[in-house]
């Protein structure tokens with residue numbers, strides 16, 4: 238298999254897993270919202286739920302943009318789905334067993350687990366995007382762009398997209 242094909246397959250897998258992470262992340266936030274007892278936390282998770290739904294749309298559009306069917310299945314995507322469903326089940330299980338502070342705590346832990354995968358996905362997407370931008374710049378101009386990027390990195394993120402928002 239040629240290197241270009243390998244890279245394309247990795248990108249497809251990354252996008253499918255990232256999209257599934259957003260879909261499952263939204264489900265985790267919905268389940269978590271049913272457990273929260275504090276207004277401040279409810280407002281925060283509600284905002285993150287809305288951002289997560291936005292991310293789902295962004296990734297769906299991105300898949301279409303690069304010619305990937307957003308409904309396509311893969312083993313990695315299925316694994317993300319299983320993990321996401323497990324998180325929701327864990328939250329619902331504790332809620333059914335009485336809810337209260339324990340359910341809120343379990344929900345918060347599940348949110349953190351979901352967010353961790355989400356952030357890793359966006360970091361990798363940012364790196365792929367950066368590599369792809371660098372590859373599209375003629376070699377003679379790369380040094381200039383690289384040094385300009387170093388100067389601005391302290392005030393901006395590498396990927397100015399959803400990763401900076403703080404939600405899954």
Ligand SMILES: [Fe+2]
Nearest residue numbers: 292355404405
């Ligand atoms: Fe997200």
